[in-house]
Amino acid sequence: MQNQVFKLSSAALLLVLAGCASVDVTPNYDGVQDQIAAATGADDLYVPGQEGAAHERVTELLEGGLTAQEAVQVCLLNNRELQVRLFEIGLSQADAVQAGMLSNPSLEALIRFPVNGGSTGTEFGLLQNLIELWRRPALKGLAEGEVDRVTLDVAFRAVELAAQAKSEFYTAQASEAALAVAEENLGTTQEFLQLTRERLEAGAATQVDLNAARSEYLEQQVFVRSTRFDALEAKRRLAGVLGVTTPARELRLVGPPLALPEWSVDLEQALEVAAEHRLDLRSAVKAVELAWDAIPLERRPLLRSLSGGLDVELEGGDLALGPAVELELPIFDQNQAQIAKAELRYARELRQLAGLEAQVAQQVRGAYEALAMAKETARLYRAELLPLRESGLELARESFAAGKTGFLSVLEAQEQLLEARSDYVDWLEFVAMSIPALEAACGRPILALQGPAETAGAHDD
Numbered sequence: 001m002q003n004q005v006f007k008l009s010s011a012a013l014l015l016v017l018a019g020c021a022s023v024d025v026t027p028n029y030d031g032v033q034d035q036i037a038a039a040t041g042a043d044d045l046y047v048p049g050q051e052g053a054a055h056e057r058v059t060e061l062l063e064g065g066l067t068a069q070e071a072v073q074v075c076l077l078n079n080r081e082l083q084v085r086l087f088e089i090g091l092s093q094a095d096a097v098q099a100g101m102l103s104n105p106s107l108e109a110l111i112r113f114p115v116n117g118g119s120t121g122t123e124f125g126l127l128q129n130l131i132e133l134w135r136r137p138a139l140k141g142l143a144e145g146e147v148d149r150v151t152l153d154v155a156f157r158a159v160e161l162a163a164q165a166k167s168e169f170y171t172a173q174a175s176e177a178a179l180a181v182a183e184e185n186l187g188t189t190q191e192f193l194q195l196t197r198e199r200l201e202a203g204a205a206t207q208v209d210l211n212a213a214r215s216e217y218l219e220q221q222v223f224v225r226s227t228r229f230d231a232l233e234a235k236r237r238l239a240g241v242l243g244v245t246t247p248a249r250e251l252r253l254v255g256p257p258l259a260l261p262e263w264s265v266d267l268e269q270a271l272e273v274a275a276e277h278r279l280d281l282r283s284a285v286k287a288v289e290l291a292w293d294a295i296p297l298e299r300r301p302l303l304r305s306l307s308g309g310l311d312v313e314l315e316g317g318d319l320a321l322g323p324a325v326e327l328e329l330p331i332f333d334q335n336q337a338q339i340a341k342a343e344l345r346y347a348r349e350l351r352q353l354a355g356l357e358a359q360v361a362q363q364v365r366g367a368y369e370a371l372a373m374a375k376e377t378a379r380l381y382r383a384e385l386l387p388l389r390e391s392g393l394e395l396a397r398e399s400f401a402a403g404k405t406g407f408l409s410v411l412e413a414q415e416q417l418l419e420a421r422s423d424y425v426d427w428l429e430f431v432a433m434s435i436p437a438l439e440a441a442c443g444r445p446i447l448a449l450q451g452p453a454e455t456a457g458a459h460d461d
Contacts, residue, residue: 044057071165170432294342393414
C-alpha cells in the first residue's frame, strides 16, 4: 500500500512540475551587437565567454596603427567597463527564464501515532500555487521586456564609450598635429634668429634684438617639449579608454589627418534621427510600457494566493484520496499600497521620458551648433587669417632685411603667425571632436546624417 502511495505522489509531482528551462543569451548578444553597429558603424563587440576571439581581434586591429574607426572597434572589444555591463544582459535573461517557470510545489506530510491502540495514520499533501498559472504569462512578458530595456541601456553606454574613444583618438591626433606645428614654429623662430644675427653683423640690429630673438627661440623649444609630453598624455588617455596596455609611444595613429569636412548636416533631420534612434530614448519608452503593463498585475483579484493539489491519507490499510485547497484570506492586506506604487511608477517613467526627450533635443542642437561654429571658424583661419599672418611675416622680414623697419615689427608679426598656426590646429581639433559628439547625440554615424551628395568629404575612415 505504501508503494501505491509513492507511485501516486510521484505521478502528481510529474504533472505539476514545469519542464526544465535553459538560459540562452546568444540572441540577446546578437541583438545588442546589431544596435551598436547601427549607431557606431562598428561590427565588433565583446561577447562574454569569447575572450580569446576578442583578444585576437584587438591584436589584429592594433597592428599597423589605428584609425578612428578602428579605435572604436578596439573599445567595443576591450573596454573593461563595457565588458562588465554586457554581463547584465545575461543576468536579465536569466531572470526572464526564471519568471517563466512555475514555482516548486510544496509537499506536506503528517504521521499520527496511536495513543490508545489502533493504526498509525499517514497523510500526504501535494500543493501548487494556482494563482501563478494566471500571472505567469504576464510576469514572463514583463521580464522579457526588462531584458529588452537592459539591452538598450547597455547598447547606449557602448555608444557613449565609442564616441569617447573616437574623441580621444581625435584629441591624440590633434596633439600630434600641434606638435608638428610647434616644431614648424621652432624652425620659424630659428630662421628669424639667424636673420637677426646677420643684421647684427651688418650693424643693422643690436644685441638687445639678438637676445630677444634668442629668447623667442628658446621659449619655442620649451613649448615643443611640453607639446610632445601632451601628445603622449593624450595617447595614454586613448589607451585607457581602449583598455590596452600598449605604451603610449608605441600607439600609432594612422588615417587621414585633421581636416575641414566639406559636408553639412541638416538640423531638422538630425533631430528626427535622434528622436527615432537614440537608444536611451527607446529604453525610456520601454520603461513606460513596462510600468503600464505592471499596473493590471497589481490590480488583481483579492485572492492573492490559492493553492490546490492532492491529499493522500493512509490509515489502517485504508487509502483515501481527495483534493486539497489552501487559500489566503485577504482581510488586512488587499494590495492597496502596491497598486498605488505601480501607478506612481508609471507616472514617474512618463515624466522621465518627457525630460529625456527635451534633453536629447538640446544635446542635438548643441552638438550641431558647435560643429557648425567650429567649421566656420576653422575655415576663416584657413582661408584668410593664416595667409594674412604668413604674408605679414614675410613682408616684415623683407623690410627688416632691407633695413626699412625695426626688429619689433618682425617679432610681432612672427608671434602673430605662431599663434595663428596653433589656434588653427585647435579649431581643427574642435571640428573633429564635434563629430563624435553629434553622432552620440543622434545615435547614428555621421554618414547617416549627411545628404547623399555630401558623403564624399566625410572626416571619417
